[in-house]
Amino acid sequence: MATADLPAGDVLVRVHYSNVNYKDGLAIMRTGHRQIVGHFPFVPGVDFSGIVETSDSRRFAPGDKVILTGWGVGESQWGGFAEMARVRSEWLVPLPDGMSLRQSMALGSAGLAAMMCVEVLERFGIDRSREVLVTGAAGGVGSVAVMLLHKLGFTVVGSTRRPGEGAYLRMLGADRIVDAATLAQPPAEPLMEERWGAAIDNVGGTTLANLLASIIYGGAIASIGLVGGRDLNTTVIPFIRRNIALLGIDTVYTPAERRTDAWRRLAKLLPDGLSEEVIDEIPLEQVPARAAAVMRGELRGRTIVSLAD
Ligand SMILES: NC(=O)c1ccc[n+]([C@@H]2O[C@H](COP(=O)([O-])OP(=O)(O)OC[C@H]3O[C@@H](n4cnc5c(N)ncnc54)[C@H](OP(=O)(O)O)[C@@H]3O)[C@@H](O)[C@H]2O)c1
Numbered sequence: 001m002a003t004a005d006l007p008a009g010d011v012l013v014r015v016h017y018s019n020v021n022y023k024d025g026l027a028i029m030r031t032g033h034r035q036i037v038g039h040f041p042f043v044p045g046v047d048f049s050g051i052v053e054t055s056d057s058r059r060f061a062p063g064d065k066v067i068l069t070g071w072g073v074g075e076s077q078w079g080g081f082a083e084m085a086r087v088r089s090e091w092l093v094p095l096p097d098g099m100s101l102r103q104s105m106a107l108g109s110a111g112l113a114a115m116m117c118v119e120v121l122e123r124f125g126i127d128r129s130r131e132v133l134v135t136g137a138a139g140g141v142g143s144v145a146v147m148l149l150h151k152l153g154f155t156v157v158g159s160t161r162r163p164g165e166g167a168y169l170r171m172l173g174a175d176r177i178v179d180a181a182t183l184a185q186p187p188a189e190p191l192m193e194e195r196w197g198a199a200i201d202n203v204g205g206t207t208l209a210n211l212l213a214s215i216i217y218g219g220a221i222a223s224i225g226l227v228g229g230r231d232l233n234t235t236v237i238p239f240i241r242r243n244i245a246l247l248g249i250d251t252v253y254t255p256a257e258r259r260t261d262a263w264r265r266l267a268k269l270l271p272d273g274l275s276e277e278v279i280d281e282i283p284l285e286q287v288p289a290r291a292a293a294v295m296r297g298e299l300r301g302r303t304i305v306s307l308a309d
Contacts, residue, residue, distance in 0.1 A: 001041075006086035007078055010056040013066060013087065017105035018045045018080035020287060020303040021140060022227060025294035027074060028287070036075055045305075046073055047108040048080025049101040057089035065095035067263065069109045070252035081287055083307055093260050096267035103273035105304045107266055110140030113251045115262045115269075117141075117200045117222035118148050120247045124220045130197025133157045135183065135207055136227055136297075137174065138165040143278055143301045145200045146172045151269050157196070159183055165300060171277060180207070184228070187213035190237035198222075205229025212238045212246065220245040227297060274302060281306055 003012070027036040027044045037044065052064040060066065071091040073079045095104055126132070132149050136142045137158030149156045150173025158174035160166075166177045186206045194216040201208050202225035211221055212234050223246055238244050254262075278301035282290060290303050 001082075003084050003086075006084060009086040009088050011060050011066075011087055011089045011092060012053045012055070013048070013050040013068070013085050013092075014053045014308075015048045015050040015080055015083055015085055016101045016306075016308040017050075018048045018305040018307060019105045019108040019110075020282075020290045020294055020299065020305065021046055021109050022225065022294055023109075024074060024287075025291045028291035029295050038076070043078040043080075043082045043085075044074045045080030045082065046070070046075065047105060048073075048085055048307075049095065049104040050085070050307075051101075053084070055089070059089050060092060065101060066092040067095055067104045068092055069112055069259075070254065072252065081284060081305065081307075090256065093256070093263055096263045098271060099263075099267045099273065102304065104263075106274045106279045106302050107144060107270075108140070108302065108304075109251055110302060111144045111266055111274075112254075112259065112262055113141045113224050113249060114144035114148055114200070115266050116249050116251060116254065116258075117145055117224050118152065119262065119265075120222050120249060121198050121200070121220055124245055124247060126198040126220055127216065127218065128154065128197075130216055130219070131155045131157050131176070131195075133159060133178075133196045133199040133211070134174075134202075135159045135180065135199065135211070136202030136225065137169055137177075138162055138300050139202060139227070139297070140299070140302050141200075141202050141224055143172055144274070146174050147274075148269060149173070149200075161297065168277065168300065183207050183210050185210065186233065189213065190235045191241060194242075200224060203228035205231060206233070208232055209234045212244070215242065215244045217242045218244070220247055222247050222249055224249045278302055279304055
């Protein structure tokens with residue numbers, strides 16, 4: 001496609017990096033089923049970072065380094081699996097000081113999501129002496145969440161379906177690993193043993209129902225994902241007997257100010273970014289195969305897509 005074929009927008013960005021998220025997997029692999037992408041031709045890719053080529057916006061000038069995550073890009077708007085993207089300036093965030101374009105996409109929507117999950121639990125006021133559980137821990141959001149919680153001094157438990165990723169999760173900062181299968185059954189009772197001070201849940205479904213019954217009195221769960229299912233069958237008992245909270249996170253339509261603050265905090269908390277053990281860099285040609293792998297829950301950490309020459 002020629003640059004002239006790109007949709008309308010006031011900023012043209014030369015894309016340097018994108019990445020593969022679970023939602024990209026849904027968009028690429030299940031277009032007819034889940035209707036993430038409803039019209040063609042279409043360019044998927046929910047995130048990108050790059051350098052402004054031309055701008056009709058006062059906020060950005062040619063040469064500025066920018067990040068885009070969310071706003072329906074890669075879903076209803078053309079996205080980042082391309083060398084050029086023309087977008088609305090209000091969707092762009094300046095690259096935070098101290099962060100490279102490559103590292104910004106190593107974090108991407110997953111990093112932003114993990115940061116916002118941690119912030120929502122902090123604001124709620126969880127008991128810092130108790131363990132925080134991260135489900136889907138070896139995935140993108142999970143890996144960054146484990147790192148951030150560890151950095152902030154929490155005791156972190158990673159739940160994974162892949163026991164072979166135990167060493168990887170410990171390297172990220174997990175204090176303990178649990179087998180995801182032990183959390184995947186519906187709870188036997190509305191209230192079970194109080195195990196977790198808080199949780200960041202990527203899985204949803206019966207796992208989330210299970211966690212709700214096992215959070216300590218006054219604890220909270222940040223619900224970010226649905227890789228295990230979107231239905232939630234539970235009771236009100238944990239809420240009204242244990243004073244717990246289920247806190248929802250959406251990164252797609254997060255207001256610009258909160259988004260910019262979260263990116264700055266990511267740059268501060270992870271000054272060296274993600275280590276190379278967490279990052280897998282691929283060329284654009286490998287995106288379809290990775291989209292299939294993300295749907296099978298096989299990706300570890302973050303897969304970035306290199307688009308610059
Ligand atoms: N609300 C938002 O704004 C927002 C933003 C970003 C992401 N998300 C959501 O967050 C979730 C994670 O995204 P991601 O990009 O981090 O995906 P990912 O890299 O594929 O990570 C998901 C992880 O969950 C585990 N998993 C996969 N399938 C599973 C299943 N059927 N049952 C139980 N566990 C399973 C796997 O970890 P283990 O092998 O360690 O078990 C997998 O690595 C997705 O649902 C995504 O849509 C939401």
